[in-house]
Amino acid sequence: MSFAEPLHDIAHLGGIELFTPRFERSLWYFHDLLGMEVVHRNGSSAYLRGWGDHSVSTLKLTSADRPGVGCIAWRTVSPQALERRAEAITADGLAIGWTNGDFGRGRSFRFCDPDGHLMELYFEEQKYDPPARLRSALKNQPQKYTGRGVGVRRTDHLALLAADVGRNRRFAESTLGFQLREQVLFEQGKREIGSWMSPNAIHHQLAYVADVKGGHGRLHHISMWVDNREDVLRAADILVENAIFVEAGPSKHNNSQGFYLYSYEPGGNRVEIYSGSYLVLAPDWRPVTWNEEERGSGTYWGAPLPESFIQYATPDIEPPGRKSDSLDLPVFF
Ligand SMILES: [Fe+2]
Structure with missing residues (x-):
């Protein structure tokens, strides 16, 4: 059996920048409703953290005309790993270049994934x-x-x-060193619908799913962890009592076995409250593949995911010259 030496240059997801056209309301959602702390503010951005985050900040909210995702930061395992990955990304032709680092971080290397999402790698961080x-x-x-x-x-x-899930999945695997955990493949494996990957034992820290509207650089959701299912149920009560739109759940996914609740924060971005799932420790993990029949509705039990779950992402766009409801993608995640 052939076994490629794993790359372990990236340690974990370091932080996500979220754009919001309703900055103060989004800040209220993450601070008052989700219970995160604001650790820093500058210009048009606020930096937040969860109580169990070891990094100083894992979520950056930035005021913008439209919702969506800004820079996605990944921490490397060492300064040497940072240099190695920067070289590999540069060889792929996706480099943007070095910065002095965002709040709480040292020198950072910026790049785009093949679909155009902005990302950066860093090692040094403020405790x-x-x-x-x-x-x-x-x-x-x-x-x-x-x-x-x-x-x-x-x-x-x-x-x-992503417009081309396979291309982005290959980049994440071969250049960033992420391990593929689960996949949805249709048409006898010829059509890649979604791929779930991670650089560590967490089931997935990055997923790419086909953009039914043919866009680029868009966000489906960010996900915040709670320790148990009861916290997800409690989150549903808290969000509904505060007039936050709950799109789906609480229910359980088949892929990842995650127990989920999806809401839209006031800026329009989809935010998942998430628990359960499972860890992967095996270096020779065999990716789990789901076909059309096995995949079903994407839920293990609970109400089916709504049509908006396929159609809506941020920023929202119109499908170019075609009826999006003619596409035969099921729901997943
Ligand atoms: Fe998720």
């Missing part, structure tokens, strides 16, 4: 030093659990849309 009011009684916990709102523990993953 989180909580103010006295947020210091935990537990030495090994980065911040006090405040119990405010949903109380999300950390930023877990994100799902991006």
Whole structure:
């Protein structure tokens, strides 16, 4: 059996920048309703963290004309790994170049994935030093659990849309070193609908799914972790009581076995509250592939995902010259 030496140059998802046309309302959603802390503000951006995030900030909210995803940051395992991945990305022709780093981070290497999503790699980061009011009684916990709102523990993953899922999946595997965990392949494996990948034991930190509207650089959702299913149910109560649109769930996916709830934050971006799932520790993991029949509705149980789950992403666009409802994609995630 052939076995390619795994690449372990990327450690984890470091942070996601989210664009919002309703900045103060989005900030209210993430701070008051999801229970995240604001650690820094500058210009048109605010930097937030979950109580269990070890990085100083994992979510950057930026005021913009339209919702969508900004820069997606990945932390490397070492300064040497950062240099190695920068060289590999440059060889792929996708480099943008070096920056001095965003808030809380050192020198960073910016690039685009093949679909055009902006990303960056960094190694150096500022350690989180909580103010006295947020210091935990537990030495090994980065911040006090405040119990405010949903109380999300950390930023877990994100799902991006791509015009060519296979091309982006190959880039993530071969150039970034991510491990493919699960895949949806139609037409006897000829049509790649979605791929779920990770650089670490978390089931997936990055997913690419086919963009039914033929766009580029779009966001399907970001996902925030809570420790148990009861927290997901409680999140549904909190969000509905605050007039937040709940699109789907709480229910359980077949792929990833995740227990989910999808809402739209006030800026229009889809945000998942997520728990369950499973870890993958095997270096020779065999990706799980689902075909049309096996995939079904994308849910293990619970109500089917609505049509908006396929059609809506940020920024929202009109399908170019075709009726999007003629496309035969099922729902997934
Ligand atoms: Fe997700």
